[in-house]
Amino acid sequence: MTGLLLRRIASLVLTLLAVSALIFLVMDVLPGDPAAIMLGTSATPETLEALRRELGLDQPLVLRYLSWLAGVATGDLGMSYTYGVPVAGLIAERLVVTLPLAFLAILLSVAIAIPLGVASAARRNSVVDTAVGFLSQMFIAVPGFWVGLLLVLVFSVSFGWVPSGGFPGWQAGVLPALGALVLPAIALALPQAGVLTRVTRSAVIEVMNEDFVRTARAKGLPRRKALWRHAVPNALVPVVTILGLQFTFLIAGAVLVENVFNLPGLGRLALQALSQRDIIVMQDVVLFFAALVIVMNFLVDLSYLALDPRLRGRT
Amino acid sequence: MMPFDMSPARRIRAILASAALSTALLFSSHGAFAARTSLVLGMTIEPQGLDPTAAAPVAIGQVTWQNVFEGLVAIDREGKIVPQLAKSWEISPDGLTYTFTLQEGVTFHDGEAFDSSVAKFSLDRARGPDSTNGQKRFFAAIDTIETPDKATLVLKLKKPQGSLLYWLGWPASVMVGTKSAADDKTKPVGTGPFTFVSWTKGDRVELAANPNYWNKAVKVRLETVTFRFIADAQAQAAAVTTGGVDAFPEFAAPELMDNFKDNADLVTVIGNTELKVVAGMNNARKPFNDKRVRQALMMAIDRQTVIDGAWSGLGTAIGSHYTPNDRAYVDLTAKLPYDVEKAKALLAEAGYPDGFAFTIKTPQMAYAPRSAEVMQAMLAEIGVTMTIEPTEFPAKWVQDVLKGADYDMTIVAHAEPMDIDIYARDPYYFNYKNPAFSEIINKIEATADPAAQDALYQDAQTILAEDVPALFLFVMPKLGVWNAKLKGLWENEPIPSNVLSEVYWEE
Numbered sequence: 018m019t020g021l022l023l024r025r026i027a028s029l030v031l032t033l034l035a036v037s038a039l040i041f042l043v044m045d046v047l048p049g050d051p052a053a054i055m056l057g058t059s060a061t062p063e064t065l066e067a068l069r070r071e072l073g074l075d076q077p078l079v080l081r082y083l084s085w086l087a088g089v090a091t092g093d094l095g096m097s098y099t100y101g102v103p104v105a106g107l108i109a110e111r112l113v114v115t116l117p118l119a120f121l122a123i124l125l126s127v128a129i130a131i132p133l134g135v136a137s138a139a140r141r142n143s144v145v146d147t148a149v150g151f152l153s154q155m156f157i158a159v160p161g162f163w164v165g166l167l168l169v170l171v172f173s174v175s176f177g178w179v180p181s182g183g184f185p186g187w188q189a190g191v192l193p194a195l196g197a198l199v200l201p202a203i204a205l206a207l208p209q210a211g212v213l214t215r216v217t218r219s220a221v222i223e224v225m226n227e228d229f230v231r232t233a234r235a236k237g238l239p240r241r242k243a244l245w246r247h248a249v250p251n252a253l254v255p256v257v258t259i260l261g262l263q264f265t266f267l268i269a270g271a272v273l274v275e276n277v278f279n280l281p282g283l284g285r286l287a288l289q290a291l292s293q294r295d296i297i298v299m300q301d302v303v304l305f306f307a308a309l310v311i312v313m314n315f316l317v318d319l320s321y322l323a324l325d326p327r328l329r330g331r332t
Numbered sequence: 333m334m335p336f337d338m339s340p341a342r343r344i345r346a347i348l349a350s351a352a353l354s355t356a357l358l359f360s361s362h363g364a365f366a367a368r369t370s371l372v373l374g375m376t377i378e379p380q381g382l383d384p385t386a387a388a389p390v391a392i393g394q395v396t397w398q399n400v401f402e403g404l405v406a407i408d409r410e411g412k413i414v415p416q417l418a419k420s421w422e423i424s425p426d427g428l429t430y431t432f433t434l435q436e437g438v439t440f441h442d443g444e445a446f447d448s449s450v451a452k453f454s455l456d457r458a459r460g461p462d463s464t465n466g467q468k469r470f471f472a473a474i475d476t477i478e479t480p481d482k483a484t485l486v487l488k489l490k491k492p493q494g495s496l497l498y499w500l501g502w503p504a505s506v507m508v509g510t511k512s513a514a515d516d517k518t519k520p521v522g523t524g525p526f527t528f529v530s531w532t533k534g535d536r537v538e539l540a541a542n543p544n545y546w547n548k549a550v551k552v553r554l555e556t557v558t559f560r561f562i563a564d565a566q567a568q569a570a571a572v573t574t575g576g577v578d579a580f581p582e583f584a585a586p587e588l589m590d591n592f593k594d595n596a597d598l599v600t601v602i603g604n605t606e607l608k609v610v611a612g613m614n615n616a617r618k619p620f621n622d623k624r625v626r627q628a629l630m631m632a633i634d635r636q637t638v639i640d641g642a643w644s645g646l647g648t649a650i651g652s653h654y655t656p657n658d659r660a661y662v663d664l665t666a667k668l669p670y671d672v673e674k675a676k677a678l679l680a681e682a683g684y685p686d687g688f689a690f691t692i693k694t695p696q697m698a699y700a701p702r703s704a705e706v707m708q709a710m711l712a713e714i715g716v717t718m719t720i721e722p723t724e725f726p727a728k729w730v731q732d733v734l735k736g737a738d739y740d741m742t743i744v745a746h747a748e749p750m751d752i753d754i755y756a757r758d759p760y761y762f763n764y765k766n767p768a769f770s771e772i773i774n775k776i777e778a779t780a781d782p783a784a785q786d787a788l789y790q791d792a793q794t795i796l797a798e799d800v801p802a803l804f805l806f807v808m809p810k811l812g813v814w815n816a817k818l819k820g821l822w823e824n825e826p827i828p829s830n831v832l833s834e835v836y837w838e839e
Contacts, residue, residue, distance in 0.1 A: 049727025050735075055380065057388025057466040058734060059748065068464040099380035099387075100533055101517035107533060169570045181570035183560060184535060279562045279571070281534030289534070293380060294727050 025318070029311050036307040037089070037300075041082050044296045050074075051098050051294040072098050085300065095297045099290075104301045107286060114184055115275070115282035118198050118205065119267045123260065125206035126213055131256075133210075134217025139244055141222065149214060156211025161270055165204035165277040172200060182279035201278040205270055209263045216259045220252035227251075253324050261317030265310045368837035369555035371818070373830060374568060374577035376584045378534065378561035383516035384503035385458055388466030390747055390828040393503030395537055395559050398831040400441075401506035401522035404432055404451065404485075405497060411657055411749075411826030413501050417446060417523065418485070427492030427780045432485040438546040440509040441527045448479035454507045455487075467504035470496070473777075494777045494785055498750065502827065525552045525833045536560045553836040572598065572813055579814030581821055581830055585698070586644035592813050599816045602646055603824040604657050606749040607808035609647075609699060611692070611707065612733075613741050615801050616763035619688055620740065626800045627668055628678035632714045633707055634670040639806045642702035647806040652793040653752045655807045657826045660786035664797035675714045687715025690740040693733055695725030700743050703805060707743075737761045745808055749827050752792050755801055764801035 052068040053060065069075045076084075088095055094104040137149035173181035179200060185193045224230060225248045233243050272284030283302060290298035322328050379391035384401060398406060404418040415421075418432040438446040457463060459471035473493035478486040489496070499505060512521035520528045523546065526539040539557040560577055562568045565585035571577040573595065582605075583589065592598045613620040613629075620626060635649035648656060651664030679687060692707075694700040701720065708718045718741070723729050725744075733739045737759070746754070755764050756773040769792065776788045797804070810825045820835035 047727070048731045049724075050731065053730045053735060054726045055387045055389070055466075056464065058746070058754075059469060059751075060388065060466050061468050063461070064464055064466070064468045067462050071462070071464060101381050102533070110533060166566055169567070173574050174570055177574060180576050181574045182562065182567045183571070183576060186532065276564050277567055279535075279560075279564065279567045281532065285534055289378070292724075292727070295380075 025315055029315065032311055033304070033308055037086060037304055038082070040300050040303045040307075041085065044299055045078060047294070047296075049294045051296060054294050055099065085297070089301070089304065094301045097290075097295055097298050099293050099295045099298075104298050107298065108283065108301060108305060111281060111283040111286045113187060114198075114280050115268065115271055115284065117194075118202055118271060118275075118280065118282060119264060121195075121198055121202035122205035122209065122267050123264065125202055126210040126263070127260070129206065129210040130213035130217055134214045135221055135244070135249060137214070138218045138221035138225065138248075139240075146218075149218070153211040153214040156207045156214075159207070160273075161204045161208055162273040162277045164207055165201060165274050168200045168204060169278070182277070184280050197278075197280070201274045201280060204274050204277070205267055208270070209267065212263070213256065213259060217252065217256055220255045221248050224248040224251045250324075254321060257320050257324065258317060261313050261320075264313050265306075268306060268309065367553075367839060368817075369553065370557070371554050371832070371835060371837075372558045372560055372576070372578045373832075374560050374562050374571060374580040375830075376561070376563055376568070376582065379537075381517040382520040382528070382531065382537070383508075383513075384506060385454075385465050385508060386517055387464065388504075390503075394828055394830050396520050396522070396524075397503040397506065397827075397829050398524060398833065399526045399539060399557070400520045400524045400528055401503070401508070402524050403501055403506045404434075405501045407498075407501040407827045407829075409822045409824065409826070409831070411659065411824075413497055416501075417451070417507055421497070423497075423780050427494070427778070428489045430487040430489070430496065432487075434483045434485060435546065436483055438523050439544060440512060440523055441521045441542060442509060442512050444509045444511055444521075446507060446509075446523055447482040448485045449482070450510055451485045451507060452477045452479050453510050454513075455505075457508065457513060458505065465504055467499070467502065470499040470502070470505060492778045492780065494779050495750070497780075503829070525550060526554075526557060529556075534561070550833050552833050554832060557832055559830075575815075579812070579818055579821060581810065581812050581814070582825075583811040583813050586646045586809070586811060589644065589646070589811055589813070597816055598813055601810075601812035601814075601821075601823050603810040603812065603822075604648065604655060605808045605810045605825045606655055606657060606827065607745040607747050608650060608653055608655060609642075609703065609743065609745045609805045609808060610653060611703075611741055611743040611803035611805060612762050613802060614737060614739055614761075614763055615765070616737075617740060619682065619684060622682045623799060624678045624682040625684065626803075628675040628682065628714065629711065629716065630668040630800045630803050631671045631675035631678065632716070633710050633803060633805070635665065635805055637710070638703050638706045641706035642699050643806070643808070646809040646811065648809070649806050650804045652797040652804055653746070653755065653802070654789075654793045657824055658750055658789075659782075660789040660793075662790050662793050664793060667794075667797040668800065672713055679714060679716075684715075687717065689717040689719070691719045691721050692741040692743060693721050693723040693729065693739045694743055695723055695729050697725060697745070699745065699808070700725075703743055707803075734761050737763055741803075743805075747828060752789070752796070755796060762801045764799075766795065766799060766801075769795045769799075 052065050052074060056064055056068060097104050097107055100107060133149050137146045140146055169181050172178050179196050184197050187194050230243055230247050233247055271282055272288055275282040275284045287302045375391060375394060377391045379395050380389055381387050382392060382396055384393045384396055402416050404416060405413050406416040408414045417435050417438060419435050421430060421432045423430055434448055440446060455471060455477055458465045459468060459474060473489045473491055474487055475490045476488045480486065507523060508516055509521050525542050525545045527542045529538040529540050531537045537559040541552055541555050545552060562571055565588060568580055568584055569588050569591060572580050589600055592600050613626060615621055639645055639647045649665045651667050654661055692704050694704045704720045708720060711718050723732060733742045753773045754760055755762060756770040772788050772792045776785050779785060814821060817838045819838050822831060
């Protein structure tokens with residue numbers, strides 16, 4: 018158990034190191050000079066030189082990489098070229114929007130998918146099953162940002178229940194902040210709920226066909242109890258795997274949805290930094306995403322141990 | 333690294349201030365009987381930093397210019413130069429000495445007094461070796477700066493610079509404090525009618541009225557101003573319809589303007605900007621080095637069709653690199669009018685009876701690919717095949733086109749006002765070299781006499797309209813949509829800005 022943990026942590030650090038080198042190289046070969054972008058069409062060569070000096074872009078590649086790495090290791094993520102403030106602060110400001118949004122979306126998609134998936138598995142080939150199948154197809158097929166636009170039209174423009182976008186900040190109170198996140202969370206959650214419903218359905222059906230469920234039923238356990246006591250808990254492993262993967266999709270999908278709802282989240286920061294070639298911000302954000310994915314996968318692995326006692330004895 | 337870090341105490345103060353402001357906003361929007369004194373103004377692009385003297389993006393000036401920062405002179409809503417921190421000036425007959433008499437009793441928001449030494453500091457910072465001012469060229473003609481007394485500033489020039497006074501009115505030329513300049517990028521401190529309160533990156537900038545504003549002639553009626561940055565056009569429309577944003581002075585999508593027509597709470601105002609949409613050509617490359625080819629391409633294009641296709645018919649056709657806002661404007665759209673037969677004849681004369689093929693590098697901004705598609709169809713009429721190559725703006729476009737001049741044709745909106753001189757710059761991406769034109773630009777700078785300059789500007793416009801180093805298409809409209817009770821916003825935009833000192837809510 019401890020050995021497994023240590024090995025996982027070591028591979029985690031190595032992966033991050035490799036990712037950091039990759040990001041740095043990609044950013045470096047990307048066309049576009051941050052200084053030229055910041056100084057516009059009338060900049061003179063001397064001003065470009067002065068700005069490159071100020072941003073440290075006149076240093077050689079390896080030196081820039083090492084100083085970035087050393088900074089990251091000590092918690093100093095550097096200064097944003099365009100904003101002129103520490104990147105760590107920028108990421109922190111955006112996380113308080115993106116993380117709650119992602120968690121809210123996960124909660125919603127689980128709350129939608131598990132009951133639908135189980136119901137549809139329990140009544141295979143019934144009207145319910147067909148309806149759920151149709152619904153989940155639709156959730157998957159319809160793009161999140163479009164759902165977002167539709168939700169804004171209905172709930173903000175027509176009904177006026179929630180603001181059409183933007184984020185008041187948590188200092189404005191929990192309710193207004195959550196209010197601003199509800200529509201984007203729904204827009205993010207629906208496609209994920211579609212996928213999750215189908216996974217849940219097939220996993221439950223598979224388990225229901227297993228011998229031990231048949232045995233339980235043969236011993237006289239009602240179908241309903243067999244479903245909830247045996248089939249659903251055993252179907253959770255694939256569901257949690259997908260959930261872990263989805264978290265990364267959610268963070269990525271947040272870019273579009275944050276744009277539609279004008280939320281100052283991490284996705285918008287990344288997009289803006291990319292278009293302005295705020296390379297240091299790009300590097301930090303991508304590295305952060307990579308770390309998040311790696312940690313998430315790690316947590317999913319750990320959750321298998323909790324969900325499936327058989328795995329605990331191994332390694 | 334850079335001295336922009338926020339100390340914890342400052343950060344807490346900033347948070348408290350913004351919390352107080354949000355609460356204030358909440359109350360003011362509910363106080364139906366009190367006069368409204370808060371404004372939420374929407375912009376498409378968030379500024380990068382808030383110091384217009386340290387980076388070029390126009391969004392910086394659109395938040396801070398005339399609101400937080402002021403200049404020696406200013407540009408008014410008609411595009412005229414008006415006194416500001418300099419109450420008067422005198423230009424020597426040889427055009428080499430500018431003597432400014434400065435306003436007295438002016439202080440920056442942090443209490444620092446404005447005088448000639450601060451003005452000298454500001455100009456020296458903009459023209460010095462470490463300057464990252466996007467318009468450093470403005471100050472290149474300045475030789476020495478003298479401060480005989482606190483209220484007098486004397487600029488001695490190396491050579492006459494007829495545009496200097498105009499340039500001093502630009503956002504890039506504003507006065508900054510000696511103590512605060514280094515932090516202006518994140519905490520702008522100026523002399524203007526509004527003080528900086530907070531900046532929630534990615535979302536909003538908040539300003540509050542400056543109680544100690546020096547200019548008593550200006551009655552500022554807004555108490556608080558929030559700039560909100562909303563990139564998506566649909567989100568902009570939703571925000572202004574639901575009242576989340578009071579005004580979008582520059583709404584992003586012309587095709588959505590009709591949606592506001594039946595809304596009695598909103599007004600739409602269509603004005604002019606300085607954004608000249610031009611399809612620049614590489615004049616050093618074959619066949620664009622032949623004036624007849626360029627003229628043929630111009631005559632193959634019906635500007636109105638481009639405007640209809642690209643910008644829902646909103647926008648003004650132009651025949652040169654000049655807008656109706658600009659002084660001494662001449663309408664030259666009839667110089668090379670839409671005439672397919674004439675265009676074909678010109679092409680044949682130039683040795684391309686069967687046309688030719690080339691590539692246009694188009695940035696992703698909506699107007700560019702849309703214009704290019706319309707142009708593609710029209711050029712096909714004269715046998716010219718144009719391939720559209722999407723080119724990421726700004727990064728790749730700046731590298732390929734602006735810096736590298738590695739392109740046949742491109743299309744972009746030039747935002748800088750009165751920038752007809754770009755055709756005399758060397759190097760510049762058009763690779764256009766016309767000594768007669770450059771001579772006119774030099775003459776404009778050599779005189780300080782407005783009438784003489786006006787005549788020269790007309791000559792310059794005419795030469796370009798005839799030579800078409802770029803295909804001159806149209807000026808972007810300023811698509812304003814705002815609350816019908818809101819008054820005082822600029823309808824036209826002689827310089828990119830959102831001047832709020834005269835904005836108020838009608839009872």
